[in-house]
Amino acid sequence: MKEPSRGNNGFWNSFRQGGVPSAIASMMGTPTAQHMAFLRSLMRENRRPETLRTPLHELDAVVFDLETTGFAPQHGDEILSFGAVRVIGGKVVEEEQFYTLVKTKNRIPEHIAELTGITTEMSQDAPQLLNGLHDFMSFVGGRVLIAHASAHDKSFLNAALWKTSKVRLSHRVIDTMMLARWLEPQRSGYGLDELLQSRNIEIKGRHHALEDAMMTARLWGAYLDDISKMNVVTLSDLYHHLSHE
Template sequence: MVDDDKIGSSGWLQRLRAKAGWMEKSSLKQRAQPPRQERSQSVYRSSHLHSEGARQAYERSIAKEKGKAQQGKNRSDLLDIPLNELPVVVIDLETTGFEPYADEIISIGARKITGISWEPEESSVMYELLNPGMQIPAHIEYLTGISNDDVAHAPDVGAGLSRFIGFVDNRLIIAHASGHDKAFLRNALWRYHRHTWRYRMLDTMLVARWLYPEQKELDLDTLAQMHHIEIERRHHALHDAKATGELWILFVEKAMKRRVTTLREMYMYLSRY
């Protein structure tokens, strides 16, 4: 026969021992933890490191967004500047071939114009030979007059692009048959600098198509001949840029005679072609 009192006392004793064991573990756990102040400092250091990295990342992000916004603002501002005051840079490139993902830029020519006037030459002209890091094919050497020896000690394409972007600043870029130049610049900027193309560019061939809708041939040689513009040396980046600039000045004068006075208004007409 089982003694009920014994069972009761035994159960009570077990509960007491269990409670004592829990209290002991709890006490050990509390002793193992650092004081509240030390814990808070440790947590602060951890969170501070995390928040400092987050803060720096946030500041970089904000600076990047401000740069994009400023560039977007500058691009937008160009639209409403009168054409006879508009700052532009006229450019031309020579390359090792016609494939922007396989070929390289070997020379950049650029000149600055404000409105319908060339800016002072000493501060508004850029011409640079670039080392493409590959052999210049014989037919390109014949076409451009640029040899492998000419570019052997020239800056590389990445360095040349950095100077070019600084030279352009926030101006409108003008080029003739600009698809070639834009494709090479966009690809090279990303490849060398991880820099995406965000520059406003206008093709004088497109403007010519608007001004001369009946004219079938709109290449640089034909248009230069039509307007009695002499190209000192064809397929030389700086001389071709100069000829393109002469065309741009004439086109601005013609546009303004048609009461097209801003870039925004010009784009409205060009969108039809």
């Protein structure tokens, strides 16, 4: 598995030259201050308008998934793991994957441990949330994000980013559930398993963040084939069509 990037040298040089207030660095410790500063810098610089003009078959994106202890970060539910894979257009870049567990503050409920295979003991040996979040966002960089039923993942990412660095997610996001609703409005359900089956994508390792990301990436590739036949060329075109659904 490829080691995720730690950010560009220019940013770290800026940091060493005083890009982060020394009071924060001394209070938090240099690694933590670096992580916070990187996340803040990434969110400020991310929404480049030229991305909207990118042809979808050339789009450099990251398909991701989170495993969590529940559905409500505002009520104490936590991220358990991050999984992600890079795609270019509809092609999965198999050698560029990311996966990490993160340490939770509370015990993992038994039914969640059974569902995900992640136990409290495994979590306690994992990196702290800020470290895992930093490594995940370093892997993502400025790329567009793709997820299935992305509202769940975005809510947890935003909660984690705000908790650790007082920033919000600024990346552009494509939701494969929204794509399915647009492309196949006659369906009665849009769960990931149902959609994978409909496209003859093998289901394996469900509720493992990396496996779910890989399957969602293949689903994105299948939808991109359909979209390419509909005079929907750029990311801007796609957002325009989805906004009218």
